[in-house]
Amino acid sequence: MAASICACGLKGGLGTSLSCIGGDDYAMLVKSSTGASSSSVRVASSKPIRLQPMMKNVNEGKGLFAPAVVVTRNIIGKKRFNQFRGKAIALHSQVITEFCKSIGADAKQRQGLIRLAKKNGERLGFLA
Numbered sequence: 001m002a003a004s005i006c007a008c009g010l011k012g013g014l015g016t017s018l019s020c021i022g023g024d025d026y027a028m029l030v031k032s033s034t035g036a037s038s039s040s041v042r043v044a045s046s047k048p049i050r051l052q053p054m055m056k057n058v059n060e061g062k063g064l065f066a067p068a069v070v071v072t073r074n075i076i077g078k079k080r081f082n083q084f085r086g087k088a089i090a091l092h093s094q095v096i097t098e099f100c101k102s103i104g105a106d107a108k109q110r111q112g113l114i115r116l117a118k119k120n121g122e123r124l125g126f127l128a
Contacts, residue, residue, distance in 0.1 A: 062125060063122075063124045063126070064124055064125055065125040065126055066128035068125075069127075069128045070128055093114055096113050096114055096117060097110060099113075100113065
């Protein structure tokens with residue numbers, strides 16, 4: 001086998017793509033992948049590995065108030081900051097609930113207003 005240097009810097013081996021394989025290495029790969037050899041590698045069949053979904057703000061670091069939120073979180077600590085944020089969100093939800101009671105809005109409209117407040121908070125950077 002001839003040692004060849006590919007564009008990705010690997011010498012004579014399999015790189016990250018087929019463009020890194022050259023000369024005799026490529027011929028050997030094609031020969032082994034077409035079934036010309038009698039030995040084959042079997043992979044144990046198991047459940048496919050599934051990544052855990054991450055709840056992440058798509059607007060993280062963006063928004064008018066995001067820098068102030070990040071600085072405050074770094075100063076007072078993440079745990080205390082999350083407690084403070086939770087209390088602020090609960091108070092804001094209570095204000096929305098009282099407003100809905102005063103204008104006679106039903107629970108569905110109230111829930112819609114709370115969702116709208118969350119989306120606006122994300123856009124403005126309060127949830128960064």
